[in-house]
Amino acid sequence: MIAINDLTFAYPDSDFRLNIPSLVLEPGEKVAVVGPSGTGKTTLLNLIAGIAVPQSGTVRLGDVTVSNMGDADRRSLRAGRIGFVFQDFALLEYLTARENILFPYRIAAGAKIDDAARTRAVQLAQSCGLEGKLDRRPGALSQGEQQRVALCRSLIMKPDLVLADEATGNLDPANKVAILDLLFARTSEQGATLLAVTHDHELLPRFDRVIDFATFRDAGEHAA
Numbered sequence: 001m002i003a004i005n006d007l008t009f010a011y012p013d014s015d016f017r018l019n020i021p022s023l024v025l026e027p028g029e030k031v032a033v034v035g036p037s038g039t040g041k042t043t044l045l046n047l048i049a050g051i052a053v054p055q056s057g058t059v060r061l062g063d064v065t066v067s068n069m070g071d072a073d074r075r076s077l078r079a080g081r082i083g084f085v086f087q088d089f090a091l092l093e094y095l096t097a098r099e100n101i102l103f104p105y106r107i108a109a110g111a112k113i114d115d116a117a118r119t120r121a122v123q124l125a126q127s128c129g130l131e132g133k134l135d136r137r138p139g140a141l142s143q144g145e146q147q148r149v150a151l152c153r154s155l156i157m158k159p160d161l162v163l164a165d166e167a168t169g170n171l172d173p174a175n176k177v178a179i180l181d182l183l184f185a186r187t188s189e190q191g192a193t194l195l196a197v198t199h200d201h202e203l204l205p206r207f208d209r210v211i212d213f214a215t216f217r218d219a220g221e222h223a224a
């Protein structure tokens, strides 16, 4: 379960403020986040992932209070238990697609790249049409292919929670559906929670719930 309570957040040197009195995501819940540009959707994902830290309030992931942890612990938790598909993919240019997919193993405490991990990386890549491209660097992949590498990386550790920031944004309609199918199938299989920012309104019926940031920010009640 993800639980946010009495959260306030501001960037230094910015007027932007995010206040979230209460937000709860149940285990296995699939939730879409929609809303105008600049309203704080990416910021919410960063707060849940522990990339950003609130000025006050708490972010809990299961029995762990992410917002109270130090940098190194948050990084390790993120690599081991949270899959994040970043809006700009955040792939490492000096690594191949395969190495990028396996990268969380290098960060998560106690994780080791073994044959099972390598096989899983290949299976994930095959399931989204990346076979034959695993030894290429990101610069030699299309935007859509890079996005799929980022998706595979988010799923490699079988995380409890997947945060997807516009994970279908650069894809053609057929790939969009294929990627969403993969995201839903893998998160359901693992009982993982999915929180996905999207501008694709036609995809919304597939989610259990939609949070609209046009009305969400600073409102009084946000519980599920």
Ligand SMILES: Nc1ncnc2c1ncn2[C@@H]1O[C@H](COP(=O)(O)OP(=O)(O)OP(=O)(O)O)[C@@H](O)[C@H]1O
Pocket: 011, 012, 013, 014, 016, 035, 036, 037, 038, 039, 040, 041, 042, 043, 044
């Ligand atoms: N590092 C930063 N420093 C200062 N302000 C920031 C920073 N990152 C984002 N902001 C500001 O915070 C606000 C929320 O940004 P955020 O990226 O969360 O919005 P968003 O809803 O995800 O937008 P989009 O749909 O365009 O991706 C914006 O006004 C943005 O300019």
